[in-house]
Amino acid sequence: MDNRNGMMPFPPPISRDRAICEFPKCYTPEASLQLKKDWDNQAREACNDRAARHQPWDRQKMSKVVVVGDLNVGKTCLINRFCKNVFERDYKATIGVDFEIERFEISGVPFSLQIWDTAGQEKFKCIASAYYRGAQVIITVFDMADIKSLDHTRQWLQEAMSENENDSCFIFLVGTKNDLLPTEERERTERDAIKIATEMNAEFWAVSSKTGENIEGFFFRVAALAFERCILKDLEGGAPASIGRGDSIKSDHAKLEEATSQEMKRNCC
Numbered sequence: 149m150d151n152r153n154g155m156m157p158f159p160p161p162i163s164r165d166r167a168i169c170e171f172p173k174c175y176t177p178e179a180s181l182q183l184k185k186d187w188d189n190q191a192r193e194a195c196n197d198r199a200a201r202h203q204p205w206d207r208q209k210m211s212k213v214v215v216v217g218d219l220n221v222g223k224t225c226l227i228n229r230f231c232k233n234v235f236e237r238d239y240k241a242t243i244g245v246d247f248e249i250e251r252f253e254i255s256g257v258p259f260s261l262q263i264w265d266t267a268g269q270e271k272f273k274c275i276a277s278a279y280y281r282g283a284q285v286i287i288t289v290f291d292m293a294d295i296k297s298l299d300h301t302r303q304w305l306q307e308a309m310s311e312n313e314n315d316s317c318f319i320f321l322v323g324t325k326n327d328l329l330p331t332e333e334r335e336r337t338e339r340d341a342i343k344i345a346t347e348m349n350a351e352f353w354a355v356s357s358k359t360g361e362n363i364e365g366f367f368f369r370v371a372a373l374a375f376e377r378c379i380l381k382d383l384e385g386g387a388p389a390s391i392g393r394g395d396s397i398k399s400d401h402a403k404l405e406e407a408t409s410q411e412m413k414r415n416c417c
């Protein structure tokens with residue numbers, strides 16, 4: 149499509165497998181952020197009303213998601229399994245940060261998650277932490293087969309929250325690599341994780357990026373909760389997050405490259 153006049157081309161249609169109609173279930177009621185089984189009435193009515201009047205929302209709806217946790221716990225694999233349906237067996241450390249945009253259609257409304265993958269390695273922390281601000285969702289990740297990484301999630305959350313307002317974020321605690329554990333051990337680790345999730349005010353999920361178990365259910369849940377909050381904020385007249393029309397994403401990429409190369413040059417970390 150011609151882009152010479154500076155207008156952004158229309159984005160491609162949202163994939164059918166990213167349409168969410170039913171309110172997605174939690175993993176376990178013991179560590180869930182919302183026990184309700186359906187959308188908030190006010191949000192649902194607002195969406196139905198707009199659809200009936202063929203009146204689109206003023207801004208494209210978007211939430212920022214920040215994924216944190218120790219190195220090697222599987223943050224990149226978690227994101228890549230959902231966004232690209234791939235699983236990488238070999239470990240490649242994330243340098244600084246990276247991000248993916250995932251588009252959904254929820255109750256007929258286009259909605260995007262901007263998912264930030266941050267490096268777990270200590271030496272890249274100073275780059276990654278610059279991207280914590282403005283998150284609507286924080287996902288703290290640990291490796292189900294490495295109990296130390298579960299203990300460290302409190303510290304990761306504290307650091308991510310230090311850049312955000314209290315109560316402004318949905319918090320998730322995600323255990324990856326559940327394919328590596330026998331049932332008994334898995335149940336024990338889940339019980340430990342649920343205790344920590346409760347302390348953190350987080351919703352717990354156990355997933356496997358290798359087998360794909362619970363990956364879609366988890367991200368649909370994240371998208372649905374973030375979307376609903378976005379609609380309710382809009383109805384309250386708060387400033388909703390806006391994704392812009394592509395140029396802000398490009399400038400994020402430019403900033404990312406610049407910050408990473410400066411940081412590497414300075415070798416400060």
Ligand SMILES: Nc1nc2c(ncn2[C@@H]2O[C@H](COP(=O)(O)OP(=O)(O)OP(=O)(O)O)[C@@H](O)[C@H]2O)c(=O)[nH]1
Pocket residue numbers: 217218219220221222223224225226236237238239240241242243266267268269324325326327328355356357358359
């Ligand atoms: N068996 C199994 N291995 C996994 C799973 N998820 C990730 N891995 C492996 O764990 C290693 C680390 O995965 P990454 O996703 O790169 O880890 P990361 O947390 O992004 O690491 P950093 O970028 O250093 O912060 C890789 O060798 C993956 O193949 C999983 O669900 N099951």
